[in-house]
Amino acid sequence: MTTVTPDTSVLSPGVQPEPLLSELSRSGAPGHQLPALDVPEVDDLGGQLLRPALRLPEIGELDVVRHFTHLAQRNFSIDSVFYPLGSCTMKYNPRVNEDVARLPGIAHVHPLQPDSTVQGALRIMFELQRLLAAITGFSGATLQPAAGAQGELAGMLMMRAYHLERGEHQRRKVLVPDSAHGTNPATAAMAGFVSVSIPSDADGNVDLAKLEAELDETVVGLMLTNPNTLGLFETRLREVTAAVHRVGGLVYGDGANLNAILGVVKPAEMGFDCLHINVHKTFSTPHGSGGPGAGPVVVNDLLEPFLPAPLVVQEADGSYRLDFDRPRSIGRLKGFQGHFGILARGYTYLRMHGAEGLRSLSETAVLNANYLRVLLQEVFDLAYDRSCMHEFVLSARRQKATYGVRTLDIAKRLLDFGIHPPTIYFPLIVDEAIMVEPTETESRATLDHFAAVMRQIARECQDSPDVVREAPRHQVVGRLDEVSAARKPVLRWP
Numbered sequence: 115m116t117t118v119t120p121d122t123s124v125l126s127p128g129v130q131p132e133p134l135l136s137e138l139s140r141s142g143a144p145g146h147q148l149p150a151l152d153v154p155e156v157d158d159l160g161g162q163l164l165r166p167a168l169r170l171p172e173i174g175e176l177d178v179v180r181h182f183t184h185l186a187q188r189n190f191s192i193d194s195v196f197y198p199l200g201s202c203t204m205k206y207n208p209r210v211n212e213d214v215a216r217l218p219g220i221a222h223v224h225p226l227q228p229d230s231t232v233q234g235a236l237r238i239m240f241e242l243q244r245l246l247a248a249i250t251g252f253s254g255a256t257l258q259p260a261a262g263a264q265g266e267l268a269g270m271l272m273m274r275a276y277h278l279e280r281g282e283h284q285r286r287k288v289l290v291p292d293s294a295h296g297t298n299p300a301t302a303a304m305a306g307f308v309s310v311s312i313p314s315d316a317d318g319n320v321d322l323a324k325l326e327a328e329l330d331e332t333v334v335g336l337m338l339t340n341p342n343t344l345g346l347f348e349t350r351l352r353e354v355t356a357a358v359h360r361v362g363g364l365v366y367g368d369g370a371n372l373n374a375i376l377g378v379v380k381p382a383e384m385g386f387d388c389l390h391i392n393v394h395k396t397f398s399t400p401h402g403s404g405g406p407g408a409g410p411v412v413v414n415d416l417l418e419p420f421l422p423a424p425l426v427v428q429e430a431d432g433s434y435r436l437d438f439d440r441p442r443s444i445g446r447l448k449g450f451q452g453h454f455g456i457l458a459r460g461y462t463y464l465r466m467h468g469a470e471g472l473r474s475l476s477e478t479a480v481l482n483a484n485y486l487r488v489l490l491q492e493v494f495d496l497a498y499d500r501s502c503m504h505e506f507v508l509s510a511r512r513q514k515a516t517y518g519v520r521t522l523d524i525a526k527r528l529l530d531f532g533i534h535p536p537t538i539y540f541p542l543i544v545d546e547a548i549m550v551e552p553t554e555t556e557s558r559a560t561l562d563h564f565a566a567v568m569r570q571i572a573r574e575c576q577d578s579p580d581v582v583r584e585a586p587r588h589q590v591v592g593r594l595d596e597v598s599a600a601r602k603p604v605l606r607w608p
């Protein structure tokens with residue numbers, strides 16, 4: 115049995131908390147050196163503006179840089195550690211994406227320039243619209259939404275416009291499986307609808323009978339994720355989408371995580387009417403902590419007229435322009451043309467891989483997830499005993515019941531080994547959930563190491579549960595009050 119020792123190397127420099135900037139401040143320490151005045155000294159700023167009460171820290175530039183660099187090194191990131199955060203697709207962000215995004219013609223264009231002066235940028239957007247539509251089997255696309263959740267809102271507003279145009283004002287109910295990402299019911303509510311939760315069956319699929327019981331002429335549509343957020347492929351998907359269509363509803367696809375199906379199956383052919391795509395997950399742009407991202411939406415012919423304006427179109431002479439003349443559009447959702455820098459990175463990624471490459475990355479993502487699933491399913495319960503897609507959900511219910519160790523403890527213990535924890539307590543329907551998404555960019559050695567650490571933590575739960583319950587032991591701070599940290603962050607000096 116291999117034993118893994120906690121990795122303390124991530125703790126540079128030392129396990130001491132970083133001092134506060136105020137502690138580093140030395141009164142009178144020069145932060146700058148200016149040449150002697152060769153003009154008369156004047157002071158017309160006025161005491162008001164100088165605000166001595168600000169009490170700014172007095173510290174040299176190099177010390178400020180080191181302070182913030184040391185703080186940044188405390189972060190766990192995909193560039194420093196394994197980061198199997200389920201549903202978030204923390205894959206390697208290829209540096210070529212960054213090179214392209216920094217080209218002057220991409221980084222320095224202004225969103226209000228005349229179309230004729232930004233033909234290259236418009237071409238990138240036009241081709242990206244087409245590539246995303248081709249990958250998913252749809253006919254139209256908008257690149258405007260800033261993130262997955264805004265893509266969902268775009269989709270819901272288009273579905274709303276579609277039903278209203280047909281005079282179907284009674285449609286108010288959006289059906290959402292209970293395994294769905296929390297943004298789905300929230301989006302339905304934001305669009306003014308009522309969301310109705312549909313239970314999953316014993317295999318983790320949408321319960322078709324329970325779905326059918328909700329289907330009537332008040333249904334706006336169904337919001338469905340496939341592979342679903344349990345990492346499982348919905349086996350009766352065609353029946354599910356056909357049932358919704360039979361009552362005049364539409365099917366919205368949450369395509370935040372397309373990593374399992376690129377080049378293998380197209381969502382349009384599975385019966386979806388529209389779908390959002392998280393460029394910042396599947397197509398490898400840096401993400402976390404709220405952005406910036408990009409959540410393009412692809413649609414079929416029914417919803418195409420309602421796409422947000424403007425779209426990028428190509429003229430007969432081959433030139434590109436922004437088309438604002440879309441009378442049935444739901445309007446604008448985002449300033450300018452969305453997050454162009456992120457779109458340029460996603461476009462680069464798609465062009466670097468090509469069709470073959472995309473298919474092979476999806477196959478590797480699924481293989482990696484299944485490899486880990488098999489290595490871990492003896493020591494932690496598998497939520498659903500099926501082969502998985504790009505991620506899988508374990509449960510620490512056995513550890514909780516037998517040794518009083520919870521999923522949160524296991525997640526914190528992983529930090530001691532220099533591993534970012536998987537997603538925990540999601541999906542909500544799995545008790546003590548641990549959702550693992552390794553992605554295709556990890557080596558077999560990394561996967562083996564993670565499995566060894568998880569197995570060791572499972573042994574610790576049994577032999578020395580306090581070690582797990584008191585984790586992390588090798589970090590600067592222990593357990594934080596995460597709610598206060600998120601709700602009441604201290605962001606200002608002093």
Ligand SMILES: *Cc1c(COP(=O)(O)O)cnc(C)c1O
Nearest residue numbers: 201261262263295297368370407
């Ligand atoms: C990440 C995610 C979202 C939301 O995407 P954001 O870009 O964070 O708004 C929606 N659904 C699923 C399944 C996701 O994984």
